[in-house]
Amino acid sequence: MKIISTNIGSPTNITWNGKEEQTGIYKYPVDLPLFLGKTDVAKDTVIDRKHHAGVNKACFLFSTEHYEYWKSLYPSLAWDWGMFGENLSVSEFDESIVRIGDIYKIGSALVQVSQPREPCYKLGIRFNNQSILKQYIDYGFPGTYVRILEEGEVTKGDELILMEQSKNELTVKDFYQLLFMRKKDLQILQLALTNTSLPEYKRERLKKYLPKT
Numbered sequence: 001m002k003i004i005s006t007n008i009g010s011p012t013n014i015t016w017n018g019k020e021e022q023t024g025i026y027k028y029p030v031d032l033p034l035f036l037g038k039t040d041v042a043k044d045t046v047i048d049r050k051h052h053a054g055v056n057k058a059c060f061l062f063s064t065e066h067y068e069y070w071k072s073l074y075p076s077l078a079w080d081w082g083m084f085g086e087n088l089s090v091s092e093f094d095e096s097i098v099r100i101g102d103i104y105k106i107g108s109a110l111v112q113v114s115q116p117r118e119p120c121y122k123l124g125i126r127f128n129n130q131s132i133l134k135q136y137i138d139y140g141f142p143g144t145y146v147r148i149l150e151e152g153e154v155t156k157g158d159e160l161i162l163m164e165q166s167k168n169e170l171t172v173k174d175f176y177q178l179l180f181m182r183k184k185d186l187q188i189l190q191l192a193l194t195n196t197s198l199p200e201y202k203r204e205r206l207k208k209y210l211p212k213t
Contacts, residue, residue, distance in 0.1 A: 001160040003106065004064050005029045005089040007082030008044040014125050022047045025122045027082035033155040034059075034087060036109040036148050041087045055147055056114045056199045062086035062143035063093035073135065074127055085123065086143055090160065095141050095173040101166030101197030108152030110163065115199060116142040116176040137180050144172045168195040184209040 009027035013020060024045030035042035040053040062084045071079055081089040088106075095116070102113045119137065124130035136142065170191040175198070178188045189210070193203055 001090055001092045003088050003154060003156055003158045003160075004091050005081035006032070006034045006154065006156055007087055007089065008034065008041060009082070009085070011045050011047065014122070016121060016125065023122045023125070024052070025085040025126050027085055027087065029081045029089075031156075033107070033153040035151070035153050036106075036111065037151055038148050044087060051120070057145040058148045059088065059111065059146050060086045060117060060143060061088045061090050061093060061146060062117075063095070063141065064089050064091050065093070066139075066141050069139070074129070074132075077127065083126070084117075084143060085126070088154065093143075093160075095144065095176070096171055098144065098172050099166040099168065100170045100172060100175055100195050101168055102162060103149065103164040104146075105161040105163050106152075107154035107158045108150075109148060109154055110150035110152070111146035112149055112197060113166075113172065114145050114147045114197060115202060116144050116172050116179075118142070118176075118179065140173055140177060142172070142176050166195070166197060168197070170195045170198075178206075186211070 007027040007029050009024045011022045012026045014023050024047050036059050039055060039058055040046055041059050046053040098113055100113055104111050119133045124132050168191060174188050175192055178184060178192060189206060192198060192206055
């Protein structure tokens, strides 16, 4: 796995439900290293800090392998890296293999996989179609947020070096699918509840799905 593109965004005005607001989802490639800080990517735009950035969502990675699928569904869009709002477009990133809690060295930064991306209406605005939200969920390869264990710079061409694989076998894809299952898979649920790399509030919300005793 390596970084194909580094992407940041500027504040962009949008209209949602008749109201003017701003978003940082419109990210585009830059020919500069990105500095991964503890709570966000330096010089990037984060408008809604309640749902974006922070310790558990400091940086968003998305796989370049999925672009062809989405291009086939939305061929008329002006495609470029960063289309999904990712800071790092990464080759050969496979959510069905990467585990929640895996630790990677990227450039001079050390990062830990924390949770998948859950789509919101702003992705629909970027794609000019709110139907992408369901399509994104059904497709099942959402990319991942990482927390920054050691701040540092990353640049195009840097490899993702696995430093430590989580002993908990919960993959990004498994957890993403669990979130949207009407009837929760109990084996995956137990993996999620015991994976301390997941944000605590995520695990707390899942406890209600445990069988009643």
